[in-house]
Amino acid sequence: MRRKILSLALAATAATTLTAVATVVTPSASSASSASTAATRTAPAATTPDSLRWTPCPPQAAGSRSSVASRLECATLGVPLDHRDPGGRQIEIAVSRLASENPAKRRGVLLTNPGGPGASGLDYPAQLAAAGLPKDVLDAYDVIGFDPRGVGRSTPVTCDLTPQQQARGNFPPYAHTAADVAREAPNARAVAERCAASRTAWMLPYITTANTARDMDRLRAALGETRISYLGASYGSYLGAVYTTLFPRQSDRVVLDSNMGPGGYDLAAFRLLGRGMEDRFPDFAAYAAAHPEYQLGSTPRQVTAKFFELAKRLDAEPVGGIDGTLFRGVTFDRLYVEGLLPQLAKDWQALDKGEPLPAPPSIPENFLAAHFYLSCGDSRWPGAVADYQRNAAADRLKYPLLGGITGNIKPCAYWPDSRVEPPVRIGDRGPSNVLMVQNERDPGTPLVGALKLRRALGDRATLVTVDQGGHGVYPFGRNTCAKSTVTAFLADGRRPAHDRACAAESHR
Numbered sequence: 001m002r003r004k005i006l007s008l009a010l011a012a013t014a015a016t017t018l019t020a021v022a023t024v025v026t027p028s029a030s031s032a033s034s035a036s037t038a039a040t041r042t043a044p045a046a047t048t049p050d051s052l053r054w055t056p057c058p059p060q061a062a063g064s065r066s067s068v069a070s071r072l073e074c075a076t077l078g079v080p081l082d083h084r085d086p087g088g089r090q091i092e093i094a095v096s097r098l099a100s101e102n103p104a105k106r107r108g109v110l111l112t113n114p115g116g117p118g119a120s121g122l123d124y125p126a127q128l129a130a131a132g133l134p135k136d137v138l139d140a141y142d143v144i145g146f147d148p149r150g151v152g153r154s155t156p157v158t159c160d161l162t163p164q165q166q167a168r169g170n171f172p173p174y175a176h177t178a179a180d181v182a183r184e185a186p187n188a189r190a191v192a193e194r195c196a197a198s199r200t201a202w203m204l205p206y207i208t209t210a211n212t213a214r215d216m217d218r219l220r221a222a223l224g225e226t227r228i229s230y231l232g233a234s235y236g237s238y239l240g241a242v243y244t245t246l247f248p249r250q251s252d253r254v255v256l257d258s259n260m261g262p263g264g265y266d267l268a269a270f271r272l273l274g275r276g277m278e279d280r281f282p283d284f285a286a287y288a289a290a291h292p293e294y295q296l297g298s299t300p301r302q303v304t305a306k307f308f309e310l311a312k313r314l315d316a317e318p319v320g321g322i323d324g325t326l327f328r329g330v331t332f333d334r335l336y337v338e339g340l341l342p343q344l345a346k347d348w349q350a351l352d353k354g355e356p357l358p359a360p361p362s363i364p365e366n367f368l369a370a371h372f373y374l375s376c377g378d379s380r381w382p383g384a385v386a387d388y389q390r391n392a393a394a395d396r397l398k399y400p401l402l403g404g405i406t407g408n409i410k411p412c413a414y415w416p417d418s419r420v421e422p423p424v425r426i427g428d429r430g431p432s433n434v435l436m437v438q439n440e441r442d443p444g445t446p447l448v449g450a451l452k453l454r455r456a457l458g459d460r461a462t463l464v465t466v467d468q469g470g471h472g473v474y475p476f477g478r479n480t481c482a483k484s485t486v487t488a489f490l491a492d493g494r495r496p497a498h499d500r501a502c503a504a505e506s507h508r
Helices: 032-039 124-130 135-140 163-168 178-196 201-206 209-222 235-246 267-289 300-316 324-334 338-352 365-378 385-398 447-460 480-492
Strands: 073-080 090-098 108-113 141-146 228-234 251-259 434-441 461-469 500-502
Touching: 073 209, 090 124, 090 209, 108 124, 108 135, 108 209, 108 235, 124 141, 135 141, 135 480, 141 209, 163 178, 178 201, 178 365, 178 385, 201 365, 209 235, 228 235, 235 251, 235 434, 235 447, 251 447, 251 480, 267 300, 267 324, 267 338, 267 385, 267 434, 267 447, 267 461, 300 324, 300 338, 324 338, 434 447, 434 480, 447 461, 461 480, 480 500
Parallel strands: 108 141, 108 228, 228 251, 251 434, 434 461, 461 500
Antiparallel strands: 073 090, 090 141
């Protein structure tokens, strides 16, 4: 089963959704009409431990009709829009549960998040189980999923994007020059202005990671638990770090997988995607060079040259709607999963012959809107075009594969300054109960960012690095050293006393 850990690029372009968005269960509430209806709904003001009423999940939340998915139960939790005003306006959080089938071994709940920001997590417990979450873990916990505030079947947000804006996705075009950045600025401003004038703009100041973490603690209380364990990947690693910072005594066993830096999805994290592409791309270049049937080059250097040749050619003359920016996005996206390297080579081969790729699925508007609300609302981004012109110039030189994209301007540059609190500062105060796992060549959350988070957490955390590429370690990865380490921690509380490295393993 394809992993449910989502690209930080998050439908970076229409083409990158070929793999990333294909794993997202699109909730009916993400449509514009449903967003309008659900956004004005008022949830119950009281939140008590017995307020969750579990019923079978609707098909959109349960995902595939496997035996595991059919066991998913769903409920709705009312939480304050503004946690500083607990008796004020309420919104809804959609919650799912894959209950332990072994009460004698059950020790609590394992709250989960697959990443994003903007992604649904309602079906994630079933995805984890189908991907091989060990029986020891499934017995030990009720595995809990949820759609974060603003997302999916929770009270959803919208930017009322036009079809053209929706098709542009989240990645700006590759900026070859300062003029390219200036040309993109009006598009970025237009998206920000539509979000600020949307039907759900009243939620703008409150769609933050800190408030999502507070929702999680409300969920903990509603589940009747004194403490909760946590498994979060990609953006979910930052969400988990924020939760255990705000609620250290309510955190039990915390696993952070594919880690962002301590600033979350800020400008630095977006620019760092260029570094991630540079870290990961050599794995694909070696693979393609070892498979002459793709005719992409007989050495990694030749494959790398083919990348730049194709990008330049597609910038000048797109093939089937795939231009140079989309080509770079397709490549970046497929590097997330080791098993998609053959497909990536086939994509290159087709484009090299002038053959179009299959049309990608459409990007859910709520997915993009929630991504913008959170990433732009969590931290401040520079507002001057000149700042992004400098960034793009620097990143093109430093990270030529992707840097012209990640240095370019985004809607966050024009986001309304409606923040009601600063971002949470991740620190080292609290129990030593965090296990970080990280691939060395992760394109979406590069190792350099994970090391910064590790330093910020100090003695609270232990880091396990894995000599492999791709995004996501547990349970989707194939490295048995890393997977057994996480399982031992979640099931038995055994965590390495010191940081450790898991060597590469051959899987033939």
